[in-house]
Amino acid sequence: MRRDPVVAPAVLLVWGAVALFVLYPLGRLLVLTFWNDGPSLDAVRGLVGDWTHRAALVNSLLLAALVGIAGTVLGFAFALLAVRANLPRWVSRALDAVVLLPLISPPFTAAIALIFALGPRGLISYHVFGLTRVSIYGLWGTLLSETLTYFPIAYLTLKAVLANVDANLEDSAFSLGARRWRVFRTVTLPLTTPGVANAFLLVSAASLADFATPLILAGTRFPVLPTQAFLQITGLYDMRGGAALCFLLLVPALAVFAGQRWFTERRGGTFVTVTGKVGAVTRVKSLSPAAVLGLAAGCGLVVVLVLVCYLLIFAASIVRGLGADNSLSLAHYAHVFSGGLKAVRDTLLIAAICMPVGGLFAVVLGFLVSRTQFPGRRALEFVAMMNYALPGTIVGIAYLVAFNDPPLALTGTAFILVVCYVFRYSLAGTRATSAVLAQIDPSIEEASASLGARRDVTFRRVVLPLIRPALLAGMTVLFIRGMTAISATIFLVSLDWSLVTVRILEGITNLELGQASAFSMVVIALVYLAVFVASLAMRRLNAGSLGQAGTLLGG
Amino acid sequence: MGKARHWLATVCAAAVLGAGPAAAETLNVYTAWPESLSQPIFKAYTAKTGVQVNFIRLSTGELIARATAERNNPRADVIWGAPGDGFAAAKEAGIIEPYRPPTWDRIPAELKDREGYFTAVAKNTLVFMSNAKLLQEKGLKPPTSWNDLLDPAYKGQIQTADARTSGTALTRILSIYYAFGRDETKTFDYQKKLHQNVQVYTKSGGGCTIPAALGQAIVCIAHMPDAMEAKKKGYDMVVTFPREGVAAVIEGVALVKGARNRELATKFIDWTFSKDMQDLLDKHQVYMLPTLPDASIDAGVAALMKEAKLLPVDLVWVGKNRKRLVERWVNEVIKE
Numbered sequence: 001m002r003r004d005p006v007v008a009p010a011v012l013l014v015w016g017a018v019a020l021f022v023l024y025p026l027g028r029l030l031v032l033t034f035w036n037d038g039p040s041l042d043a044v045r046g047l048v049g050d051w052t053h054r055a056a057l058v059n060s061l062l063l064a065a066l067v068g069i070a071g072t073v074l075g076f077a078f079a080l081l082a083v084r085a086n087l088p089r090w091v092s093r094a095l096d097a098v099v100l101l102p103l104i105s106p107p108f109t110a111a112i113a114l115i116f117a118l119g120p121r122g123l124i125s126y127h128v129f130g131l132t133r134v135s136i137y138g139l140w141g142t143l144l145s146e147t148l149t150y151f152p153i154a155y156l157t158l159k160a161v162l163a164n165v166d167a168n169l170e171d172s173a174f175s176l177g178a179r180r181w182r183v184f185r186t187v188t189l190p191l192t193t194p195g196v197a198n199a200f201l202l203v204s205a206a207s208l209a210d211f212a213t214p215l216i217l218a219g220t221r222f223p224v225l226p227t228q229a230f231l232q233i234t235g236l237y238d239m240r241g242g243a244a245l246c247f248l249l250l251v252p253a254l255a256v257f258a259g260q261r262w263f264t265e266r267r268g269g270t271f272v273t274v275t276g277k278v279g280a281v282t283r284v285k286s287l288s289p290a291a292v293l294g295l296a297a298g299c300g301l302v303v304v305l306v307l308v309c310y311l312l313i314f315a316a317s318i319v320r321g322l323g324a325d326n327s328l329s330l331a332h333y334a335h336v337f338s339g340g341l342k343a344v345r346d347t348l349l350i351a352a353i354c355m356p357v358g359g360l361f362a363v364v365l366g367f368l369v370s371r372t373q374f375p376g377r378r379a380l381e382f383v384a385m386m387n388y389a390l391p392g393t394i395v396g397i398a399y400l401v402a403f404n405d406p407p408l409a410l411t412g413t414a415f416i417l418v419v420c421y422v423f424r425y426s427l428a429g430t431r432a433t434s435a436v437l438a439q440i441d442p443s444i445e446e447a448s449a450s451l452g453a454r455r456d457v458t459f460r461r462v463v464l465p466l467i468r469p470a471l472l473a474g475m476t477v478l479f480i481r482g483m484t485a486i487s488a489t490i491f492l493v494s495l496d497w498s499l500v501t502v503r504i505l506e507g508i509t510n511l512e513l514g515q516a517s518a519f520s521m522v523v524i525a526l527v528y529l530a531v532f533v534a535s536l537a538m539r540r541l542n543a544g545s546l547g548q549a550g551t552l553l554g555g
Numbered sequence: 556m557g558k559a560r561h562w563l564a565t566v567c568a569a570a571v572l573g574a575g576p577a578a579a580e581t582l583n584v585y586t587a588w589p590e591s592l593s594q595p596i597f598k599a600y601t602a603k604t605g606v607q608v609n610f611i612r613l614s615t616g617e618l619i620a621r622a623t624a625e626r627n628n629p630r631a632d633v634i635w636g637a638p639g640d641g642f643a644a645a646k647e648a649g650i651i652e653p654y655r656p657p658t659w660d661r662i663p664a665e666l667k668d669r670e671g672y673f674t675a676v677a678k679n680t681l682v683f684m685s686n687a688k689l690l691q692e693k694g695l696k697p698p699t700s701w702n703d704l705l706d707p708a709y710k711g712q713i714q715t716a717d718a719r720t721s722g723t724a725l726t727r728i729l730s731i732y733y734a735f736g737r738d739e740t741k742t743f744d745y746q747k748k749l750h751q752n753v754q755v756y757t758k759s760g761g762g763c764t765i766p767a768a769l770g771q772a773i774v775c776i777a778h779m780p781d782a783m784e785a786k787k788k789g790y791d792m793v794v795t796f797p798r799e800g801v802a803a804v805i806e807g808v809a810l811v812k813g814a815r816n817r818e819l820a821t822k823f824i825d826w827t828f829s830k831d832m833q834d835l836l837d838k839h840q841v842y843m844l845p846t847l848p849d850a851s852i853d854a855g856v857a858a859l860m861k862e863a864k865l866l867p868v869d870l871v872w873v874g875k876n877r878k879r880l881v882e883r884w885v886n887e888v889i890k891e
Contacts, residue, residue, distance in 0.1 A: 049882070049886075050882070050885055051890055112765070115766065115771060119771045120771050120772070122771075137754070137755045215758040216758070219755045220717065220756050220889040230758075231717070231720065232719075233616060234616020234617050234620060234720075235616055235717070235720040236878070237619050237620075237641070237648070239623055321789050321790070323769045324768070324788055324789035324790045324791075325789045393620075397621075400621060400625060404624065404625050404628050409628070411625075412630065490613060491617070491621050493611060502612075506590055506612060508765075509589060509614075509761065511764060511781070511784045512591075513765065
């Protein structure tokens with residue numbers, strides 16, 4: 001297996017791409033930060049005296065850990081409900097649709113909607129419960145908002161993994177006399193370890209990179225690193241100091257990465273549940289009716305909160321001015337479909353290119369790191385994660401520093417936007433692929449190889465169909481992020497390419513809440529449409545059944 | 556294998572997408588002003604001269620960071636409409652060069668950089684905007700003094716910008732500094748007291764406008780255009796000034812060093828400081844005060860400005876002390 005004519009070139013190609021689009025820009029920025037006619041620590045000199053920076057490192061770790069745990073637990077609960085509760089088909093589809101919503105939150109809208117719902121005069125806090133002294137600002141508000149925003153990534157990953165846990169295995173445990181809770185604890189849960197670890201990694205790294213939510217909700221009492229870095233760069237015009245703070249962020253990122261590996265390896269053993277042998281399809285019965293009810297109640301509460309937030313955004317989009325003139329009007333949509341149409345078209349085109357390119361990159365990378373052996377495998381895994389775990393501001397600036405001059409003058413083109421998204425947001429697909437591959441018996445691929453298929457043929461004909469749920473999850477996340485990302489892109493958008501998110505941000509800073517909301521609703525509609533089309537295409541591509549893992553609407 | 560194919564696809568797509576339209580005379584501008592304010596003015600220039608004005612709107616800090624990162628190969632020709640402290644940073648970073656428009660001598664000294672690196676297109680002021688309904692509910696009068704804001708009735712009801720953001724917060728600190736007779740000790744004592752009533756410090760200058768308009772807080776301390784926009788949108792906001800005075804800050808314009816279209820850029824800057832253009836600030840409701848003394852002023856703004864006491868700001872002093880003021884704020888005001 002190791003001396004395969006295809007693997008080595010593939011590894012070289014992936015390493016080359018990652019080196020060029022992750023290591024090179026960050027390296028250029030590193031030099032800019034710590035080299036001033038010689039090695040220099042000027043950049044950090046101004047930072048050490050500031051108590052908020054010291055507090056920020058600890059706070060960031062704490063927040064990332066809490067968001068990671070909360071997001072994974074919530075994602076797991078939703079995935080259990082979707083895959084294991086024998087829900088009617090329409091209910092699970094509706095669940096899918098709602099769960100995807102928070103992920104499609106354009107910059108700042110989720111945090112702002114949360115303030116509308118739970119702030120001092122919020123719809124839920126004040127108008128329903130009559131509370132006047134609510135404090136949404138600080139650790140709890142930030143934690144709540146980030147958990148709501150990122151748990152869908154955990155859900156998508158865990159759903160693919162849970163669906164691969166053969167119900168027959170649980171059945172065997174039942175027939176040996178185990179009770180449900182014991183089966184869950186000793187069979188189901190351990191078998192999802194790779195999925196849980198990867199979901200945690202994805203959610204906490206997303207939290208590490210997120211500066212927008214704390215920007216609005218953290219306040220001054222709970223400083224976190226990405227926001228500190230953002231303020232250092234944009235408020236104090238100290239690019240080098242801000243970059244230094246961002247490089248500091250690699251410490252918690254490495255911690256999360258190591259934690260994920262430790263968690264998977266501590267369990268040891270094998271997580272293989274997909275083998276060549278197929279048992280009779282059995283009805284899933286691992287959840288008692290009481291457990292289903294409990295899960296449904298818990299998830300229902302979250303669904304209600306999410307729906308309230310998005311209904312508020314919807315409401316803002318169809319009235320003249322929320323809170324000032326509440327008469328119905330389609331003026332904001334008229335604006336989107338006249339002046340904003342170019343932005344919608346550009347964004348859609350770029351996201352549509354990113355989806356297949358990034359999806360394929362993600363599964364190839366995921367496959368290489370979990371199925372083949374080569375030197376620097378762990379390093380590649382971590383490097384591929386770096387752009388994801390760093391705040392977009394710094395990634396954007398690094399790209400600008402690296403790709404503005406010849407020979408690699410890429411700024412001003414759509415290419416740089418595509419590359420930025422692919423190397424920043426493919427991680428979800430990569431990690432989902434790794435998690436699912438851990439469940440698939442390598443002997444299936446060996447069988448293909450022993451029948452004379454080359455590695456690339458095996459990959460295309462055997463592996464790809466088996467990891468399709470992971471690919472779909474990865475592409476979904478990529479498309480959504482492509483439609484909604486802003487922090488890095490604000491440095492890369494050019495005069496010829498305008499993006500919807502820039503318009504949304506514009507709307508929010510310019511008090512055009514209605515326009516921002518209308519753009520957001522259009523983005524949401526487009527994402528649903530795209531995911532629907534993608535899953536239809538996937539179904540046509542391969543006649544095999546996606547089973548319970550079918551994502552949204554399609555499946 | 557698949558990899559190679561997908562790279563090829565990306566490159567091809569990029570080649571197709573990358574080929575933008577090439578206009579004959581195009582000027583590239585970075586601005587921090589919202590599109591609704593800047594675009595009508597740029598369009599007016601295009602109508603007059605036929606020169607296409609391409610612009611990207613960024614927050615001040617992002618604008619300076621982007622221009623700094625592009626220093627070796629500048630993409631913008633002019634930085635147009637951003638707070639003065641941003642230009643001080645741009646000057647220090649070496650990304651702008653001096654240029655004096657023909658009307659230079661008619662521009663008041665406090666509205667231009669002594670060496671001509673940047674010049675104010677307009678003057679901006681700080682205001683208190685209060686939610687009228689909430690004031691009434693609590694039986695409060697609109698605040699007309701910095702000390703009014705210390706009333707315990709405002710506890711947890713004031714929002715304003717974080718000192719580490721550009722522009723607005725600095726204007727607030729300067730306003731307090733000048734209003735309290737340039738006594739730094741009094742300035743910081745006051746801010747510590749004000750801190751007790753602050754619900755949250757927003758990370759963008761006008762970030763408190765929507766919360767105050769929607770009743771999440773009673774008072775928002777921000778710039779004039781934010782307040783006037785809110786009123787224009789129909790929110791019931793009361794705009795007042797502290798009688799001790801507020802600092803007036805500048806919204807500047809500068810020529811980018813090494814600009815590709817230098818000649819177009821300087822012509823555009825010349826036009827910026829002509830009476831024709833300065834009158835447009837009123838016509839398009841920018842809600843700032845024009846730089847040229849004889850340009851027309853929005854009636855609403857003019858009426859409000861009668862109550863305002865504008866305190867001139869010493870730009871040189873600000874340039875030297877800005878960092879220190881922000882550091883003191885972080886280490887003394889918000890540290891608990």
